[in-house]
Amino acid sequence: MSTIDSLILKTIVDTAHDHYFIADADGKVRCVSPSAAAVYGISCEELRASTVQRLEADGVLNPSISMEVIRSGQPAQLVQRTCTGRQVIAQAYPIFEEGKLVAVVSRSMDLTDLQLLQQEYALLQQRLSDHLKRSQVVDQEDTALENELDNLEVKSPLMREVALLLRRVAPTDANVMMLGESGVGKTAFAHQLHRWSARRDGPFVDINCSAIPESLFEAEMFGYRAGAFSGAAPGGRVGLIEQAASGTLFLDEIGELPLSMQTKLLKAIQDGRISRLGDSQSRRVDFRLVVATNQNLSKRVEEGSFRLDLYYRLNVIPVTLPPLRERREDIPGLVEQQLKRLNRRYGMEKILARSSWQSLMSQDWPGNVRELENWLERAWLSSDEIINAEGTASPELVMGHQEAEPAEDRTAPGMLSRLCENEGLKDAMSRTERSILAELCMTLFSTYAIAERLGISQPSVVRKLKQHGLSITR
Numbered sequence: 001m002s003t004i005d006s007l008i009l010k011t012i013v014d015t016a017h018d019h020y021f022i023a024d025a026d027g028k029v030r031c032v033s034p035s036a037a038a039v040y041g042i043s044c045e046e047l048r049a050s051t052v053q054r055l056e057a058d059g060v061l062n063p064s065i066s067m068e069v070i071r072s073g074q075p076a077q078l079v080q081r082t083c084t085g086r087q088v089i090a091q092a093y094p095i096f097e098e099g100k101l102v103a104v105v106s107r108s109m110d111l112t113d114l115q116l117l118q119q120e121y122a123l124l125q126q127r128l129s130d131h132l133k134r135s136q137v138v139d140q141e142d143t144a145l146e147n148e149l150d151n152l153e154v155k156s157p158l159m160r161e162v163a164l165l166l167r168r169v170a171p172t173d174a175n176v177m178m179l180g181e182s183g184v185g186k187t188a189f190a191h192q193l194h195r196w197s198a199r200r201d202g203p204f205v206d207i208n209c210s211a212i213p214e215s216l217f218e219a220e221m222f223g224y225r226a227g228a229f230s231g232a233a234p235g236g237r238v239g240l241i242e243q244a245a246s247g248t249l250f251l252d253e254i255g256e257l258p259l260s261m262q263t264k265l266l267k268a269i270q271d272g273r274i275s276r277l278g279d280s281q282s283r284r285v286d287f288r289l290v291v292a293t294n295q296n297l298s299k300r301v302e303e304g305s306f307r308l309d310l311y312y313r314l315n316v317i318p319v320t321l322p323p324l325r326e327r328r329e330d331i332p333g334l335v336e337q338q339l340k341r342l343n344r345r346y347g348m349e350k351i352l353a354r355s356s357w358q359s360l361m362s363q364d365w366p367g368n369v370r371e372l373e374n375w376l377e378r379a380w381l382s383s384d385e386i387i388n389a390e391g392t393a394s395p396e397l398v399m400g401h402q403e404a405e406p407a408e409d410r411t412a413p414g415m416l417s418r419l420c421e422n423e424g425l426k427d428a429m430s431r432t433e434r435s436i437l438a439e440l441c442m443t444l445f446s447t448y449a450i451a452e453r454l455g456i457s458q459p460s461v462v463r464k465l466k467q468h469g470l471s472i473t474r
């Protein structure tokens with residue numbers, strides 16, 4: 001290696017936020033970051049004079065990830081507990097020369113502070129919830145909550161807890177991760193968190209990570225300088241992250257964030273700075289990050305498609321919104337609210353048939369609040385003054401009434417003849433789905449409008465359009 005290469009390498013290792021640890025293929029420590037001493041509890045000189053085998057035997061590296069890579073020849077990732085009581089995530093990569101292992105580069109990040117913060121937070125959450133259960137503060141806070149949430153329904157104890165927690169954490173700038181099935185209200189409550197925070201006068205920038213193609217992601221999120229690439233807007237562009245300055249950046253469907261963007265986002269969170277594409281200067285951006293997902297992100301981490309270190313950064317305050325079927329007490333308020341909205345929008349006073357309530361209350365609503373709202377809109381549009389759940393059922397409601405009707409009665413004549421020759425049910429359904437989507441692509445302006453019309457989530461629409469090779473044409 002030339003002198004200049006060594007100097008570059010030394011500068012990277014000495015100044016990196018993570019701790020670097022480079023060992024030869026036989027385990028001899030070649031180079032360590034100065035910050036590693038505090039984490040591993042022995043001086044850099046002692047580390048450099050040792051081998052990973054010895055350090056593991058002495059309990060300094062517990063276990064040694066470099067040893068793991070030397071043994072397997074494969075990259076590895078693990079959580080280490082160091083003898084100073086700290087916990088670090090370590091990742092290590094083998095370096096080969098002409099097929100022979102020559103060195104192992106490992107990088108570790110100290111998780112201890114983050115974990116302490118999380119533990120402290122979990123404790124505070126627990127204490128708060130115990131306190132609320134016991135004391136009269138419950139009544140006072142609840143009443144205040146009612147006045148503050150004029151368009152969000154939180155009758156059920158489960159949702160009241162969620163709302164109280166969000167109100168508590170709103171003034172802090174901690175990252176919040178909203179979890180829950182599609183349509184439970186993650187976006188609506190992320191917005192409420194923003195309204196409760198000191199950033200309420202700043203922007204709330206809502207980005208659906210699954211809706212931006214990977215090739216455009218960097219330019220959209222980070223912006224670009226004029227002339228950064230062919231086709232770039234002449235004046236350059238301010239990215240979505242910068243647009244969230246002084247406000248809240250809400251990243252929906254965070255599990256869909258491409259790996260390359262995960263690395264960039266992590267850096268932006270750590271440094272509080274971003275660089276526009278084609279710009280050598282970085283700029284400070286002050287935003288509060290709230291993310292949402294309906295996926296099991298820890299599973300994605302295990303599978304290697306989501307960065308563990310980013311997961312820890314984002315998951316500082318996890319808030320889980322329960323599905324509607326676990327908080328049926330919210331259904332009447334949600335129905336009344338939506339009914340009022342529809343009556344106002346269409347200028348007519350329709351009411352719900354009394355007999356419909358039982359049916360509405362007993363459905364499982366797999367699409368949650370969004371599905372309930374869409375069902376009511378369809379029912380409103382297809383009914384006279386009195387809306388009847390029986391007459392205008394959603395697919396789920398039809399299921400609910402199946403036992404009462406013989407199946408043959410509901411089978412439209414000639415349906416079989418609509419199947420193409422040798423076509424199975426799956427293909428027929430896919431063909432029907434495609435025709436419906438193709439028609440909507442010609443009549444509606446956005447994937448959000450299609451999602452709204454079909455009562456499914458917008459990311460599902462994006463996925464389905466991609467799958468059928470369709471795009472919006474209006």
Ligand SMILES: Nc1ncnc2c1ncn2[C@@H]1O[C@H](COP(=O)(O)OP(=O)(O)OP(=O)(O)O)[C@@H](O)[C@H]1O
Nearest residue numbers: 151152153181182183184185186187188369370457
């Ligand atoms: N508690 C609530 N009170 C009133 N409206 C609600 C409530 N929860 C959700 N909604 C409404 O339900 C619809 C779906 O909510 P939202 O988009 O926030 O769900 P989501 O969990 O973000 O869905 P997805 O995962 O598909 O992005 C929105 O119209 C929202 O305003």
